[in-house]
Amino acid sequence: METTFPIFQVLDANGNLADESCREYVDETLVKEFYSGMARIRIFDRKAVSLQRQGRIGTYAPFEGQEASQVGSAKALNPDDWMFPTYRDHGAAMTFGHSLLNILLFWNGRNEGCVPPEGKRIFPPAVPIATQLPHAAGAGFAEKKKGTENAVICYFGDGATSEGDFHEGLNFASVFKSPVVYFCQNNQYAISVPIHRQMNSATIAQKSIAYGMEGKRVDGNDVFAVYIETKKALERARKGEGPTLIEAVTWRYGAHTTADDPSKYRDQEESTMKRRETDPMLRLERWLKNEGMYEEGWVREIEEKAAQEIDRAILEMEEFPAPDPAAIFDYVFERPTWTIEKQKQDYFELIRGGE
Amino acid sequence: MKTVQKSKVLTLVAAINDALDIMLEDDSGVLLLGEDIGKNGGVFRATDSLLEKYGQDRVIDTPLSEAGFVGAAIGMAVNGFRPVVEIQFLGFIYPAYEQIMTHASRLRMRTRGHFTVPMVIRAPYGAGVRAPEIHCDSTESLFTHMPGMKVVCPSNPYDAKGLMIAAIQDPDPVLFLEPMRSYRSQREEVPEGKYEVEIGRGKKLAEGKDVTLIGWGAMIPIVMKAAEEMKEKGISCEVLDLRTLYPLDKDLVMESVQKTGRTVIVHEAHATGGTGADLISLINDEAFLYQKAPAERVTGFDAPVPFFGLEDHYLPSTKRVAAAIEKVMKF
Incomplete structure (x- = not known):
């Protein structure tokens, strides 16, 4: 299966072209756009981990190591496409135009964070595993019925491929030729369980055969x-040719979330080695250096710009008005039922009794 | 001048078909999805002839995959459509439970109303038709307990049509329970064309002064029969058909139980955690001092619905309802 689904690579780990035929894909403008996008989300990710450590946001799911997968895939979208992310895909959501403030609010226990900016069709992060795969099939099916050329990208991890909804979503999408790209970031661990305990298949991409859909395996650390x-x-x-299953083989350097310690279940030596050898940022940096395009001033400039943008968002998050408990009651139905109205009234009388 | 409302005589299942037909005609965003609903017209023929009339773009036979098509319907609802999905039997809804619990029912809350799920989930429910196991469940409380879902359950053709039309137009997800035992057991005059029965409103089926009997769906004929039998014993029963299980019609229940001071609740779902418990809690909150006797419940037992060889013992019967009425009268 590894030979049926070889890992597609444009840039190798040393930042050289995998082969000369790939040269047509690589141009300086794109490289720089990718690099700055990846630097931006990496800085965000590290800041978010640090905010969690300081108790300024809640439990956080880091994605460091997966920047090429998230930026490369999100940059491929058109503005009117749909995105169905998981809780580890806010790098992709940021790249596609989600608000940094809202992403931070989400991680700080605020449902305002699930609201995408006007006109952006970004679903709230799926928390139950693989449940978004049928949603993507349906949203795509709806686009097809409306006769648009909009498509859908649906993110999930390697663990999700064991769920029933993985099968049901892919099957539905393939039967109805729904315009969906099922984008699996195989970071090789579902919390603590390694991929070989997750499945007995050599690849995830091969599962596409069963659904009669295109399947591709790519180096998830190669943004190109x-x-x-x-x-x-x-x-x-x-074009109406139906869904594709893409397996992007990657690695998360950090924990599943800030609530676990990966050294308990993963050989951290391996992780350190992977970071040294296959870090998606280093690979781009190496390419830029190999081609004589690397400028320290430019790198500093994009990093500073990203840091400023993120710091502004953090400030906005921290100055965001305290949540109104009315929000518990006001969004259950379009019009609250009497039980909800009564519970709200009773609760407000209690907490505002002294006023 | 008198206006004559045209009507036709329909069974409950035909009334549902009529409602679906009207809404497919009325709103191009309405779609039907489910297993065997197209060519076969549904295992109970609830969608009979709708494929021929509206085509396979609107009446969609899906793979055999409850989580898949309910999940896909959520994606379609969010993206501008009003899907009506058929779960072949309520006992087959459980694979889709996660989709309903974690997405359909709470997407509005999660996104402060940015994404909403105007979807109807139809499901035939209940025992008493000699169906195979798992085809007889009455687990409405799993859904009344689920914030963000409305649950309705008509007992007759008129209400079935009006509630279905209301459910399809509702901005939030609605679980529409269809008493399969009553699908073809009665025919009645149903107005032609579009009308609604308001979700959240029950109906008084019989006026009485001694005891309030509360039921819904397939229990209504049993409750009515018990009320008739009680007449001969000089006991006057008021009968309420709830029609909506969430949100309950508080005003209807309160008015009646304050008047009679005695209540018997009848449902075929298991007792513990059943809607009967919510009704007793409502009586406790709103009519405690009016009560002349503790409210009684006649329900399915806290046991899985038995194979049909024993289902008559499991289902509330007129005899059990009568015994409960006598108990509250004698208290």
Whole structure:
């Protein structure tokens, strides 16, 4: 299966072209756009972990190591496409235009964070595993019925492939030729369980065969490979050729969330080695250096710009008005039922009794 | 001048078909999805002839996959459609439970109303038709307990049509329970065209002064029969058909139980955690001092619905309802 689904690579780990035929894909403007996008989300991710450590946000799911997968795939989208992320895909959501403030609010226990900016079709992060796969099939099916050329990207991890909803979602999408790109970031661990305990298949991409859909395996740390395969899959979807399953092979450097310690279940030596050898940021940096395009001033400038943007969002989050308990009651139905109205009234009388 | 409302005589299942037909005609965003609903017209023929009339773009036979098509319907609802999905039997809804519990019912809350799920989930429920196991469940309380879901359950053709039309137009997800035992057991005059029965409103089926009998769906014929039998014993029963299980019609229940001071609640769902418990809690909150006797419940037992060889013992019967009425009268 590894030979049926070889890992597609444009840039190798040393930042060289995987082969000369890939040269057509790589241009300086794109490289720089990718690099700055990846630097931006990495800075955000590290800041968020640090905010959690300081008790300024809640439990947080870091994605460091997966920047190429998230930026490469999100950059391939058109503005009117749909995105169905999980809780580890806010790097992709940020890249697609989600508000940094809202992403921070989400991680700080506020449902305002699930509201996408006007006109952006970004679903709230799926927390139950794989449940978003059928949603994506349906949203895509709806686009097809409306006769648009909009497509859908749906993110999930390797663990999600064991769930029933993985099967039900892919099957539905393939039967109805729904325009969806099912984008799996195989970071090789579902919390503590390694991929070989998750499945007895050699690859995730091969599961596409069972659904009669296109399946692609890419180096998830190679932003070009991710971008190119996602773009092609989206084009097929727009043309009515149905869904694609993409397996982006990657690695998360950090914990599953800030609530666990990966050294308990994973050899951290391996992680350190992977960071040294296959870090998606280093790979781009190496390419830029190999091509003589690396400028320290430019890198400093994009990092400072990102840090400022993120600091502004953090400030906004911390100055955000305290939540009104009315929000517990006001969004259950379009019009609250009498039980909800009564509970709200009783509770407010209690907490405001002294006023 | 007198206006004559045209009507036709329909069974409950035909009334549902009529409502679906009207809404498919009325709103191009309405779609039907489910197993065997197209060519086969549904295992109970609830969607009979709708495929021929509206085509396979609107009446969609899906893979055999409850979580898959309920999940996909959520994606379609969020993206501008009004899907009506059919779960073949309520006992088959459980694979979709996660989709309903974690997404359909709470997407509005999660996104402060940015994404909403105007979807109807239809499900035939209940025992008493000699169906195979798991085809007879009455687990409405799993859904009344679920914030963000409305649960309705008509007992007759008129209400079935009006409630279905209301459910499809509702901005929030509605579980529409269809008493399969009553699908074809009665025919009545149902107005042609579009009308609504308001969700959240029950109906008084019989006026009485001694005891309030509360039921819904397939229990209504049993409750009515018990009320008739009580007449001969000089006991006057008021009968309420709840029609909506969440939100309960507080005003209807209160008015009646304050008047009679005695209540018997009848449902085929298991006793513990059943809607009967919510009704008793409502009486406790709103009519405690009016009560002449503790409210009684006649329900299915706290046991899985038995294979049909024993279902008549499991289901509330007129005899059990009569015994409960006598108990509250004698208290």
